[in-house]
Amino acid sequence: MRGIVLACGNTQSPLITDGDGFEVRRVSERPGKAEVDPLLADLGDRRLVVVGTDGDLNAVALRLLRTERLTEVVVGYVPVSPKSQVAELWGLPTDLGRALDLARTGDADRVPLVRDDVGGVLVGLGSLGPVRGVGYCDDTVVLRGPASRLEVTPDPDGGAGLVVRVVQRRLLGRKTTTTTGRAFQLGCVPAHVESDGHAHPRPMSKWTWYRHTEDLRLVRGMR
Structure with a gap:
């Protein structure tokens, strides 16, 4: 097995050599483009291992999308945070040594890559809130009024593409409604949006997440 390990940000460990x-x-x-695209051009049939945050993986997945390499490149992910939503979603280890072993030698699965309508992607957790508006998952109304929080993830169970969770706080706790589908659309009073730990620069009154036509080839299982 051969490949390139992208050590993102201030990632430091004697294991990353x-x-x-x-x-x-x-x-x-x-x-971004200036750093990732030249590496992709020289990658050939080797795999790409991303060591960093969910936001780092998001940025690399976006470059794979932009360069039309999603179907060709196998991606291993080594999360540096034990709270990685991508690791939780896809059952990846958060121990650095185990995660590196898996990323380098494991088998790849095709997992949904979610896009948004402002040119970004989602590989783990997207959220909005608090929010007031009307939201649809495909043809189903999932929100009409206020919610404490909206969460969207790729669907880990092989469904149409994504999972939408609407969280509403009540006097005696909170109620969470879960819906699956291919796309989620929201019109709302301007709300803050976050994708894979990265906040959108301004509040948005409209937002869409939807499954891309091609999946991400993510390493998940051992050989």
Whole structure:
């Protein structure tokens, strides 16, 4: 097995070294076109391992989408945070050593890649809130009025593409409604949006997440 390890941001560990057919490239936090695209051009049939945050993986997935390499490149992910939503969603280890072993040698599965209507992608958790508006998951009304929080993730159970959770606080706790579908659309009083830990720069009155036509080839299982 051969590949490139992208060590994103200030990622530091004696375990992240060249060897066993992998070369380490250090890139910035949430690396963009200037850093990622030249590496993809030289990648060939090797796999790409991202060591960083969910936001770093998001940035790399976006470059794979933009360069039309989603169907070709196998991506391993090594989360640096034990609270990684991507790791929780897809059952990935958060121990650095185990995660590196899996990312380098494991088998890839095709998992849904979710896009938004402002040119971004979602690989883990997207959220809005508090929010007041009307939201649809495909043809189903999932929100009409206020909610404490809206959460969207790719669907880990092989469904149409994504999972929408609407959280509403009540006097005696909270109520969470879960719906699955291919797309989620929201019109609302301007609300804050966050995708994979990265906040959108301004409040939005409309937002859409939907499943892309091609999946992300994410390493999930051991050989």
